[in-house]
Amino acid sequence: MPRKVSLFVTCLADQVMTQAAWAAVELLEKLGCQVEVPMGQTCCGQPAFNSGYRNEAREVARHWLETFKHAQYIVSPSGSCTSMVKVFYKDLFEPGSPEAREIARLAARTYELTQFIVWELGRTDVGARYRGKVAYHASCHLLRELGERHAPRGLLERVQGAELVSIKDSETVCCGFGGTFSVKMADLSAAMLDEKLAALEASGADCVVACDAGCLLHIGGGLTRRGSRVRAFHIAELLTGRVPAPDAHV
Template identity: 50%
Template sequence: MRVSLFVTCLADVMYPQVGESVVRLLTRYGCEVDFPEQQTCCGQPAFNSGYQDEAREVARNMIRAFEHSDYVVSPSGSCTGMVHHFYPYLFEDEPEWKAKAEALVGKIYEFSQFVVKVLGVKDLDAVFTEKVTYHPSCHAMRLLGVKEEPLELLSNVRGLEFVNLAHKEDCCGFGGTFAVKMADMSEAMVCEKAKNVTETGATVLVGTDMGCLMNIDGRLNKEGKPIRVMHLAELLEKGVIANERASK
């Protein structure tokens, strides 16, 4: 199965290990992974700020970058959601480009969604012996309908003690440009989220979007909370490696 990695801006610039974990896990399950170097931002910051013409040009570039891919997988429900819900909208008046946008929509997946729904894998033979809680990102959950897939993958990690996060479906306050435009409100929201995370007693917070995790991690660090923040792909890969070492 040929898969192209859409790494996203945040993973590429600040969390490259997340993209690497995605590639290594997909490769383990027989995927031939490539990385189209033409890819850039998905255009969401421009789109959310009202710059639709600029977002449209970015979208054209992304469509070209992945035009020949069989599947596209991303460690971000937010960026994948942008493609799913707003690329066809951007090209409502351009039938040819709208068709190309819809073709990309049909083959792009958030990481956990692809692993569970396309590869059909729910148990990666991973071991991770810590107390873990999970933050579901708004865009993955609400735009893509990714709700059970991350939990299914976590439920099959041996040794993992899962604890539910109170008010887990509440936004963390990041929202990309929202955190800049509405800074006070954003800070209040992430303070509430960090409080709920801390009260779980978990040593690790896991999620599927680096924007959310970066925001929550920043607040936890500011408050001096000893809670590690990890993308789901990172946790799963560490768990797979730990299990392999234990089996030798």
């Protein structure tokens, strides 16, 4: 029996980074999963939650719980949105309430994409190839809220032809996105971004990958603004051959 995966697309991948969502689908199907996309999904509520608007976040969270209630596995191409469900949803409802029980039930079957592939499907070699140098940016929520250090690296290490380069001192330092922080405290956010971009360029990588659309829009927007030759992609895009080799890119 193939595993039935409900794709928790996330609003950013749905509206902006659609290639990342398609790449996730392709990967999951290639690994034998049956993918479905609940069409009623909107957002997980994190922007409101992180800004202190808990009543607003709670309403959106209720909708999310309803949307995914029949799912066998819920997989998302975002560490941050996954942590919203797995870590923070419980802070929105009374312990012991029907919602809290539903959260416990669904959170247990919710996975970030690379965690699902490595820990649930037991795969690290997904048959990917890339000729070039890749840097991995560890996004904070995947790293620290979900405690994931290994899954994305495990997958990248098995990409044929790719050289994994490290971003010195900076691999696990925040890029400065921080959701609404990026516009609320825009100057600090940009100062943090500058340091990240400098480290990326010094690393010799021709592309940087991460498991979060938010960080990637922030880093990618910084890279194109400074006319950098480094490009930013979702890890699933690299794993499905959607990243053109550096020499093919002009």
